[in-house]
Amino acid sequence: MSRAVVLLSGGLDSSTTLGIAAKEYEELCALTFIYGQKHEKEIESAKKIASHYCVEEHKILNIPLSKIGRSSLLKNGEKIPEHQGENIGESIPSTYVPARNMIMLSYALCYAESIGADAVYIGATARDYSGYPDCRPEFFHAFEEMAEEGTERGLEGSPVKIKYPLIHMTKGDIVKKAHEIGVPLRWTWSCYKGEKKACGECDSCKLRLKGFEEAGIEDPIDYVEKDP
Ligand SMILES: [Zn+2]
Numbered sequence: 104m105s106r107a108v109v110l111l112s113g114g115l116d117s118s119t120t121l122g123i124a125a126k127e128y129e130e131l132c133a134l135t136f137i138y139g140q141k142h143e144k145e146i147e148s149a150k151k152i153a154s155h156y157c158v159e160e161h162k163i164l165n166i167p168l169s170k171i172g173r174s175s176l177l178k179n180g181e182k183i184p185e186h187q188g189e190n191i192g193e194s195i196p197s198t199y200v201p202a203r204n205m206i207m208l209s210y211a212l213c214y215a216e217s218i219g220a221d222a223v224y225i226g227a228t229a230r231d232y233s234g235y236p237d238c239r240p241e242f243f244h245a246f247e248e249m250a251e252e253g254t255e256r257g258l259e260g261s262p263v264k265i266k267y268p269l270i271h272m273t274k275g276d277i278v279k280k281a282h283e284i285g286v287p288l289r290w291t292w293s294c295y296k297g298e299k300k301a302c303g304e305c306d307s308c309k310l311r312l313k314g315f316e317e318a319g320i321e322d323p324i325d326y327v328e329k330d331p
């Protein structure tokens with residue numbers, strides 16, 4: 104049986120990545136983190152998506168990055184900024200969580216090597232993104248090299264593959280792909296705020312809405328209604 108580990112936050116990108124992994128591997132394990140983010144609404148989304156894909160095992164791990172890290176996405180961090188408008192991606196916003204992808208990929212690699220999985224999937228994209236340094240192809244190439252050097256599988260010549268299938272896709276491409284492969288988008292949660300409905304205003308909501316608009320598909324989740 105071929106097996107892969109998927110990092111699953113419960114958002115549009117990681118859920119689409121799980122859908123892609125489900126076409127490429129027979130057995131999937133998902134890994135979700137409670138890392139000290141301000142809200143845990145996305146964790147509920149991750150559980151529903153994982154169960155939709157009948158993952159073999161869905162691990163939800165606590166890693167309290169809020170105790171050492173500084174970011175507006177973390178508890179005790181400053182207020183989450185409003186949308187950056189046209190400047191999105193030009194500078195690194197306060198929602199960047201230091202070294203988050205490095206830490207999460209390291210956990211995923213530990214898990215994958217331990218259970219005999221051949222790949223780790225992460226739903227990062229370097230198009231239509233917030234400018235986070237650990238979402239760029241250069242970072243993933245460097246991580247692949249590290250995984251080859253720093254694991255038993257690597258030294259034996261069969262390193263765990265690091266897969267980031269969305270890296271060159273726009274948000275529109277991602278929504279189209281998700282729609283095409285039947286990802287249950289109504290359960291995904293992207294908003295930085297953990298309220299009943301998505302705010303429609305934060306960077307993450309704006310990028311998501313742009314994706315649906317480009318794809319010509321209606322976003323099935325509820326948004327806070329704006330004043331006319
Ligand atoms: Zn939002």
